[in-house]
Structure formats: structure tokens, C-alpha cells
Amino acid sequence: MPNMLVHNESDRTVQAHLHRLSRIVQQGGEDESAKAARAELPGFISAVNACLERHSPDSNGNCVSCTKGPWWRRRRVPCRMLIAIHAAMFEIDTAQHRHSLAETGR
Ligand SMILES: [Zn+2]
Numbered sequence: 001m002p003n004m005l006v007h008n009e010s011d012r013t014v015q016a017h018l019h020r021l022s023r024i025v026q027q028g029g030e031d032e033s034a035k036a037a038r039a040e041l042p043g044f045i046s047a048v049n050a051c052l053e054r055h056s057p058d059s060n061g062n063c064v065s066c067t068k069g070p071w072w073r074r075r076r077v078p079c080r081m082l083i084a085i086h087a088a089m090f091e092i093d094t095a096q097h098r099h100s101l102a103e104t105g106r
Pocket of ligand 1: 055056080082
């Protein structure tokens with residue numbers, strides 16, 4: 001399983017980087033935090049944009065990444081990934097958001 005090893009190593013590298021950055025932003029001084037934000041924000045914006053692009057709707061309103069296989073696996077936009085991104089960015093409780101989506105029939 002060489003691909004799984006590469007993926008796990010990549011995950012650990014990203015998680016370690018995020019942990020280090022989080023520590024700097026939360027515990028570092030103003031200058032250190034500002035430098036980290038200037039250095040890291042463009043990469044984060046690119047990552048989020050890439051994710052948004054991958055989870056965009058097809059002509060039927062289904063997520064192009066989450067919709068694979070038979071019709072019963074189709075996922076409408078916003079899919080779980082988009083909901084998770086939105087919740088993380090705006091600190092929304094995802095459980096509460098799921099309930100509000102269910103009420104609107106989405
Ligand atoms: Zn999706």
C-alpha cells in the first residue's frame with residue numbers, strides 16, 4: 001500500500017504544519033502572527049478555492065466530486081464538504097446547520 005503511506009505522511013505533514021501555525025497565531029506576538037498570516041493565508045485561500053472548485057455543482061445541481069456511481073448516491077450542493085468548510089470558516093455548529101437544511105428540504 002505505497003499510496004496509503006504517502007497519503008498518511010502527507011496528512012501528518014499538513015497536520016503538523018497547521019498545528020505549528022495555529023500555535024503561532026494563538027500564542028505568538030503581533031509581529032510573528034502577522035508574518036505567519038501574510039505568509040500562509042495565500043496558500044489557505046488557494047486550498048479552499050481548490051476545494052470549492054472540486055465540489056461545485058454539475059448541470060443538475062449535484063456535487064461533481066461527491067456524486068459518483070448510481071443515482072441514489074447523488075449529493076446536492078451544498079454537499080458535506082461545502083457545509084464543513086462553511087462551518088469551519090464561520091464557526092457554525094454543523095449539527096445545527098444539518099437540521100436547518102433538513103427543514104428547508106435541501
Ligand atoms: Zn462535494
